[in-house]
Amino acid sequence: MHNQISNFKRSATQFAFGSITLAVVTLASFYLQTHFAAMALVYLLVILLFSLIGSSVASYALSVLAVAALAYCFAPPAFSLRIDDPQALPVVVAFLTVSIVGTHLIGRVRQEREAAHEAAAQLRRGAADLKDREKRWHAIFEHNPAMYFMLDEAGTVLNVNTFGATQLGYARDELIGQSVLGIFLKEDRAFVHKCVRTCLENIGQSRTWDVQKIRKDGSVLWVRENAKAMLWADDQPIVLIACEDVTERKRTELALQRSEAHLAQAQELSHTGSFGWNVATGEVFWSKENFRIFQLDPQTAPGPELVVERTHPDDKASVQEIIDRAMRDPRDFEHEYRLLLPDGSVKHIHARVRATRTATGDIEFVGAATDITAARQVEQQLRRSEAYLAEAQRLSHTGSWSWDLYSLDFVYRSAEVDRLFGFEPQETVSIETIRSRVHPDDLPRLQEVQRQAIEGKEERFEYDFRILLADGGIRRIHSVAHVVVGSDGNVRELIGTHMDVTEQYAARERLENTLAALRESEQRFRDYAETASDWLWETGPDHQVTHLSEHTSAAGILATGLIGLPRWDIACDVEEEPEKWRQHRATLEAHLPFRDLVYRTVNRMRSPIYVRTSGKPFFDLNGNFLGYRGVSTDITALIRGDQTEQELRKAQAELAHVTRVTTLGELTTSIAHEINQPLAAIISNADACLGWMGRQTPDLSAARCSVEWIIEDAIRASEVIRRIRALAKKGEIEMVPLDINDVVKDVIALVARELVNHRVTLKTKLTEALPAILGDRIQLQQVIINLVMNGIEAMDAVTDRTRELVIQSSEDGTGYVQVTVTDCGVGIAEDDTDRVLDPFFTTKSSGLGMGLSICRSIVEAHAGRLSVVRKQGPGASFRFDLPLHKELVP
Known part of the structure; x- marks a missing residue:
């Protein structure tokens, strides 16, 4: 209705404006004296113009008005609606027809244009609305505080909201296109795949499950997934999954489960069962531990009467009275009673019960029953132990105590402490009275212990003090104490013991006197052990022999014949070596220890023997010199062995000289x-x-x-x-630093003619700038000459190849210089390789077999080694290694 009124007003307004326009045009035409046909055309243009911008109804009305104005004003006769001119009537009819048809057509076109504009506007509004809704849904999808995933049939992520990706620590692009199984634990992937397949098999049905997902950083969160499969625009199935983070809920559930498990374990470990009893409903709850304490099957229906049934006969009346009173007057209570179990054992139970009200207003008792049997047994044992301890303290004269460092008084002291101070256990004694019994000289020490304990300088103290008894006697106390730290971290108390050591102190004085003689004896035998012995001896302050062990008989020395003699009267070489004995006497006069003095004497058969002796002075407790103690060893065999070795070396030198002279003859x-x-x-x-x-x-x-x-x-x-x-x-022998290459060159000069005579080619491979060695030039020349001559002789029978002798020198990198002499002669048989250096071994018909043996002795005397080197091809190779001169080695 409102639209009709609005359209009528708009049409009336347009008609009014159109009428005014026609009137203005008509007046202008009178003024210009426009022709009838021209006026009809002008009216038609006005009508058509208004039909374009106005409504059709107004245009129709203007057409009628224009026809009337045209017939009235311009068709003869003028100012009359009658038309006499036969030519004007068709014009008026045509004008009316054209104006109405044109108006109608223009109205149709305008309506279609307006409809098109309206459709376009609606389309724009629809697109904007669609875009706005898509934007809102995208915002909801992106920022909804839940994870959304869109999967295809294969489980590939087609889309994921930003919140979901962020929750997992990824960017959206890192998840899109990847298998959704990658964000689940390996052990859960089969389960997730099965759930997704179930959704795809049941299009449109929702499915919910709980599972763990892995964040990018490796952490795990629990989610509850609500999934539904649906068909996409191309009829391809997809799976939409909404994930709710239930990590905290899961953790709470797990924590609750652990708490329940821990509570059950705690009850089992502490032997404490819990129970509940609703008085109004009679409903009773017992924990598992409660059934175990009462030794009942958990399937048994618990109740107060069952408690009374299990109670020890001597305690049943009191337990029943507690139950009856609780039913009459619901208050908290605590009770201790005993159970008599089917196996005849007895348990002590301590029950604590609290009265509460339920939401419905009923009275409910909640409590705990603790098996305190072990505690009661320990308590009994503790009482016995306390009795034993008191008796042990009385017998051992040891008292225990606890001292408050701030109130300066005993927190606790045993009866034995009072007895140690000379008081009766029942006697009332003040701290001042006890302190007056401490010896005045020992009070500062006790005060120092208190000060150090408060300052925390030490944690354990051990000290002695004296007690002045009423009869004038003195009791010696040995005390051991340690600090006790309070909850504030400060030292609060000293806990310790007082032990009567008066008898021990007296015994210790007697023991110390006894130990003095024992220490002297121990020192004597300790000295013997330090010098290790063939036989032991001892002299007085005048250096005369006072003691000899029986070991002297092993050397043929009669011990009794040496007692009272000084060492220089026993020796036979005093005149031969006066300086040695002068120095020995000076050492003795200075009371200094001496070691390895060697002298010659005779045994009981008057045969010369050599003795090596060592000794050290000993003194009494006051530092007075008492003499020497020591050890002597018969080294006659060692001395004679050295002499024999020197003679052998002399013989070897003689033999080496003979060999050199022989070689010179050759x-x-x-x-x-x-x-x-x-x-x-x-x-x-x-x-x-x-x-x-x-x-x-x-x-x-x-x-x-x-x-x-x-x-x-x-x-x-x-x-x-x-x-x-x-x-x-x-x-x-003259041992001097040598360059081994110079020694080799000297030898080459001596054997050059022999090489020529035997048609032997000599090659030398001498390493330049070799480190020096320490040796005798002549003996080393002898070794090289012997090896060269042996090589020349070994090649006499060679006719099918060049007779070549090679001399090499080098350093092996381990501190040795090497010289090698190699020939290409007949070589050495495999069986003879290990014997060729032995004395008297030779393969020559006229040889003595001493040349290589002497060479080996010379090399070994230079701390080196001579060896046969295995080589490829004919001939033999000998090498000797000599150590570098250490003083010249950098």
């Missing part, structure tokens, strides 16, 4: 050649010198050169003779 040809060469050169150069001098004008320059050549050749001959004399010389 090298006679080479030596003669080495000497003849420089002698022949000297003769030639001397003749030349005479020739230069005998000229009419002497050629002094050429003569000088000849003389210089003579000198050089003489030096060469002298050097050869020096080497020969050195090898032939019989002298002491």
